[in-house]
Amino acid sequence: GAGVSQSPSNKVTEKGKDVELRCDPISGHTALYWYRQSLGQGLEFLIYFQGNSAPDKSGLPSDRFSAERTGGSVSTLTIQRTQQEDSAVYLCASSPGLASLPDTQYFGPGTRLTVL
Amino acid sequence: QKEVEQDPGPLSVPEGAIVSLNCTYSNSAFQYFMWYRQYSRKGPELLMYTYSSGNKEDGRFTAQVDKSSKYISLFIRDSQPSDSATYLCAMSADGSARQLTFGSGTQLTVLP
Numbered sequence: 336g337a338g339v340s341q342s343p344s345n346k347v348t349e350k351g352k353d354v355e356l357r358c359d360p361i362s363g364h365t366a367l368y369w370y371r372q373s374l375g376q377g378l379e380f381l382i383y384f385q386g387n388s389a390p391d392k393s394g395l396p397s398d399r400f401s402a403e404r405t406g407g408s409v410s411t412l413t414i415q416r417t418q419q420e421d422s423a424v425y426l427c428a429s430s431p432g433l434a435s436l437p438d439t440q441y442f443g444p445g446t447r448l449t450v451l
Numbered sequence: 452q453k454e455v456e457q458d459p460g461p462l463s464v465p466e467g468a469i470v471s472l473n474c475t476y477s478n479s480a481f482q483y484f485m486w487y488r489q490y491s492r493k494g495p496e497l498l499m500y501t502y503s504s505g506n507k508e509d510g511r512f513t514a515q516v517d518k519s520s521k522y523i524s525l526f527i528r529d530s531q532p533s534d535s536a537t538y539l540c541a542m543s544a545d546g547s548a549r550q551l552t553f554g555s556g557t558q559l560t561v562l563p
Binding site for chain 1: 455457459483485492493494495496497500502539541543546547548549550551552553554555556
């Protein structure tokens with residue numbers, strides 16, 4: 336079946352603009368995650384959704400970052416007033432969210448964000 | 452200091468070599484230990500995982516966990532050019548392995 340998809344694949348924006356990044360999880364997966372990967376760095380956890388609720392927002396770096404998930408499916412990560420340090424690859428993952436352990440995360444290809 | 456440390460490499464080996472990739476960690480509560488492979492411009496994919504201590508083998512890949520030393524390893528036997536990728540270790544202290552802490556990744560190149 337189809338994997339996790341993300342759009343756009345690349346986004347170039349000017350400092351101060353808002354951007355929206357989209358994630359379409361694997362059908363039926365109840366859990367969804369956003370990560371950020373900067374050059375030479377590991378994945379930095381941003382936020383986790385179970386259904387449409389976000390029990391863990393601890394990784395959002397500032398109040399310029401927000402995310403929502405609707406219909407238990409598509410999620411949007413919004414960055415307001417972008418800064419150059421926001422430049423990174425933003426990765427989305429989904430997992431079944433069922434009782435089987437571990438709840439394996441499947442990643443999308445990422446959105447490469449460049450803030451000029 | 453980061454909770455998970457991983458040598459970034461780059462590591463370059465000839466085809467057929469045995470590759471050893473390693474991570475150290477500081478959080479003794481970690482119970483799931485995972486290895487992800489990430490090809491250039493792609494998302495990470497789970498290679499294998501280990502729960503608690505011990506070894507796990509899957510084809511040419513072997514994962515080892517030494518909780519007493521807080522040290523994990525991934526061995527690749529008979530390495531192939533198609534193994535060229537960045538390898539990320541990830542760990543979790545929660546029972547469902549949803550909260551993952553990643554290493555920074557080791558870039559591996561296998562030369563034909």
